[in-house]
Amino acid sequence: MNILVFADSHGRNIAMAAAVEREKPDAVIHLGDYADDARELERLFPMLPVYWVRGNNDYEPDVAQYAVITPDNLPIYITHGHKERVSMLACGILPQRAREEGCSVALYGHTHRMLLERIDGVLVCNPGSISLPRGGPASYARLTIENAQLRAVTLLDEDGGLIRRDKFRQ
Numbered sequence: 001m002n003i004l005v006f007a008d009s010h011g012r013n014i015a016m017a018a019a020v021e022r023e024k025p026d027a028v029i030h031l032g033d034y035a036d037d038a039r040e041l042e043r044l045f046p047m048l049p050v051y052w053v054r055g056n057n058d059y060e061p062d063v064a065q066y067a068v069i070t071p072d073n074l075p076i077y078i079t080h081g082h083k084e085r086v087s088m089l090a091c092g093i094l095p096q097r098a099r100e101e102g103c104s105v106a107l108y109g110h111t112h113r114m115l116l117e118r119i120d121g122v123l124v125c126n127p128g129s130i131s132l133p134r135g136g137p138a139s140y141a142r143l144t145i146e147n148a149q150l151r152a153v154t155l156l157d158e159d160g161g162l163i164r165r166d167k168f169r170q
Contacts, residue, residue, distance in 0.1 A: 007031035007109025012131035031109035032080030081108035
């Protein structure tokens with residue numbers, strides 16, 4: 001199963017739609033700013049499961065601040081990150097919250113900067129921003145999940161070019 005992860009699109013949907021067309025994922029995750037962009041992906045790709053959470057620039061009370069999703073039975077904590085006090089330099093309380101929710105993978109946005117590292121036993125990933133990056137190219141992530149195990153996380157630029165790929169064996 002391949003899942004594309006976007007964050008901080010801020011109303012600029014063209015690169016997301018192009019990535020979905022190019023990669024044909026099994027699902028998409030949008031980590032906030034703007035939730036309407038996730039709704040637009042649902043409209044453009046009605047058969048594609050789209051998961052999303054509310055960012056600090058989203059004001060729809062019906063959209064969750066965080067969620068635990070289970071694609072291929074792998075629990076993943078998704079959030080925008082502002083409530084977990086993520087910053088340019090630290091992941092705040094995100095790893096703790098993910099562990100409390102029974103997740104060993106946590107995805108967030110908010111900082112517009114890519115990050116992929118293991119913190120306190122939790123694999124933490126920020127795909128960067130697909131439209132307004134800070135400190136790097138416009139970017140997104142691809143998760144590869146197989147038999148309830150995360151097999152790889154790939155960070156890609158907006159055209160699908162490889163930035164980083166980490167593989168996992170369990």
